[in-house]
Amino acid sequence: MIQLGNGILLEMDGCKFRFDSKRVQADDVSMISHAHMDHLPTSFKRLAAICSPVTRDFVEARRKKSIEACSDPRVKMLEAGHIAGSNMFLVEGENKVLYTGDFCTREKEHTRAASPQTCDVLIMEATYGKPRYVFPAHGEVMSMARDWLSDILRRDGTAILFAYPLGKSQELTATLRDMPLVLHQAIAENNRILMRHGYDLPDTEFVSPDPPFVYITSGQGKDAPRVESLRKHGAKTAAFSGWALDRNFNHQMRVDEAFAISDHCGYDELLEFARRCRPEEIFTTHGFARELAVLIKKTLGIDAQPMVARQRTLDHFC
Ligand SMILES: [Zn+2]
Ligand SMILES: [Zn+2]
Known part of the structure; x- marks a missing residue:
């Protein structure tokens, strides 16, 4: 089961995996993809989370609280190519679920590129999920x-x-x-x-x-x-x-x-990434989630659904 609200919750094999949650719950496996404010927990006393050492240091600097970086044998951290220290998470249980967080497949001066991973379920961001957003090299x-x-x-x-x-x-x-x-x-x-x-x-x-x-x-x-x-x-x-x-x-x-310099994938890169992950099901989140889900179904023939709470204003510098 995958659900939006307090980050994104994945329930699998009797366990709760939570991506980029706002409130930290003690029995969850918490993951923080990167240190942008909209992905960080706001309220916590002590926090144990799966994140990169760079993300941990930024969260500590921003929230003035300490974080214990932990691991879980079912969770793999992968380069997301978005900002320094950003990660995607591949959770392996009865299904293979990939959560991209914010991600980018273009290599840049200070970040490597994200690469697609074979999975059953793909949860991907859709910031630039409209055909007119194709970035030049x-x-x-x-x-x-x-x-x-x-x-x-x-x-x-x-x-x-x-x-x-x-x-x-x-x-x-x-x-x-x-x-x-x-x-x-x-x-x-x-x-x-x-x-x-x-x-x-x-x-x-x-x-x-x-x-x-x-x-x-x-x-x-x-x-x-x-x-x-x-x-x-x-x-x-x-x-x-x-x-x-x-x-x-x-x-x-x-x-x-x-x-036109972005830390995110352009529309063509989102589609190419989704195609190469070969998932059975895709959930889109952030930005043009509705539009991207429709276009994925149409062009790739993969079942896709948007996860939309309320549309937030988009950041000018994405
Ligand atoms: Zn971000
Ligand atoms: Zn974001």
């Missing part, structure tokens, strides 16, 4: 971004790159580390956590830098006034997001440029 978009930045730096200018503090920011800092990067404090702190796990990332924080420089920030909250003042002094702006494929994105985000 990651390397090509990054080299366009690099050209755009080089032009600005050559003229002693400044650029602000808007990116989610965990995931996209690390990809940008890893790819552009030869440029004069200055980081928002939250991003520098995230990089430092990853440096302890062997990642080679810069961590220079923004402290009144002289041009030329490239500032990486989410641009939100308390950072908005700083961004505004840099804009007034002629800084060029760019956002990095899969939603850059939407026609209105630049305008909505008030940026000069937008680059």
